[in-house]
Amino acid sequence: MTTKELIEAINSAKLLAPNYLEDEFPDVEFEKVAELNYDEHRWYVVATVVFKVGDDFIGVNGPISLKSEQMGFDDVGLECIAFEMEAVPSVTYREKR
16 A cells, blocks of 8 residues: 555544544554654643555545543544655754763
C-alpha cells in the first residue's frame, strides 16, 4: 500500500483518535515520532501525531486525551484527519566546550 493509499484509507476509516490507528491497520508498522500543534479544549486535547511508515511520515490530527473519566472519544464529535508530512531539519546552538 502506498502512502497516499494509506492516507485515504485512514481518512475513510473515520477514526475517533490517532491512538486507534494501529488497531485499525494491524498489518502496517507505525512508529510514533512526535506530537505537534496541541489545541487544548475544556474537555479534551487535540494534536497532530506524526508516524513514520517506512521512509515516509504521516500526520494524524485528532483528539489525543480526554479530561473527564465519563467521556469517550466518541463524545468529542471529531474524526481524525490524516495527511502526508515531511521531516524538517532544524539547527540549535549550545555553549562551545
